[in-house]
Amino acid sequence: MNFLEERIVRDGIVKEGNVLKVDSFLNHQMDIALFEKIGEEFKRRFEGKPINKILTIEASGIGIACIAAQHFKAPVVFAKKAKSISLEGEMLVAEVESFTHKCKNQVIVAKKFLTEKDRVLIIDDFLANGCALQGLIQIVQHAGAVVEGVGIVIEKGFQPGGTIIRNLGYQLESLAIVESMDSGTGEIRFRPQDR
């Protein structure tokens, strides 16, 4: 197990309905020393890529993206989520449908912060069905920018998001991929990773 998988086993809580609670260190309370390790690992996995911008989505992606950005010497842009907003100024908007929740959401970035010069690393805390991520990719493409890679902290390997993104040819690096969880025993199994 890598440092993150060890932490998930130690402090993650498996709840019914395939819910993994990691709010004590990842997405409500945030362990900054852990984020520094996560940032280093993203840097290692995307070494050599000409990344000049980090894109994430509010709210829980922001902290991870900001700490990781220190290794890439790149600014972070965070997309906003909205049910529907009145657009002020020129915006890049992707409409994404939640497969599970059957609701539509907008993912929004101001046009001026993503241009055709940008080589983008997308960072987020979780990947499950990948709806938000699909919206972020759509926005990068609308901007004429390039997705250099996608860095995810925890992927739920038993949901389709990861497969979809890899099928589309993107370099997706998930630092921990949960293969299965058991809310009865609390057991968490991870997909083995080469590196």
Add this chain to the structure above:
Amino acid sequence: MNFLEERIVRDGIVKEGNVLKVDSFLNHQMDIALFEKIGEEFKRRFEGKPINKILTIEASGIGIACIAAQHFKAPVVFAKKAKSISLEGEMLVAEVESFTHKCKNQVIVAKKFLTEKDRVLIIDDFLANGCALQGLIQIVQHAGAVVEGVGIVIEKGFQPGGTIIRNLGYQLESLAIVESMDSGTGEIRFRPQDR
């Protein structure tokens, strides 16, 4: 002018209705090198305080708080905003009314992440009327924790939030305090600061 005031003058845009747009470096696109300087300055201003937790509020406070937290070796907790949510687990909730928008919002933190052992530094990007900040202070007090200080990046000195918080006896450190802005000329005047 300090480093932040210089940056605001260079890249901030004054709009009608006393709106200061700093979304190119602070709260949509985020300049991480600038955040590092902001974090260092918060560390200097709160030197010697026994801070063991940083509290902020989604979304635009999170990045600043995470970078600043590297100097305090403390975890960050971010409060969630909601119109009204179904509470799962034990939550600390403050209801705050927006003076300008005449609407009520909830500020929410899971109880387990703020306890009577915590000595809290509250960090946020903007302070205007201070409604969100009042909610954060209320939550810290509900938890039996102590507010050691409040660190704000930009205070609108012509709105009442800063005065209220200082009147209540808190150490409020705003790295830039805007005294007045002119959307016609684009001029921004700052309150002089000793340190």
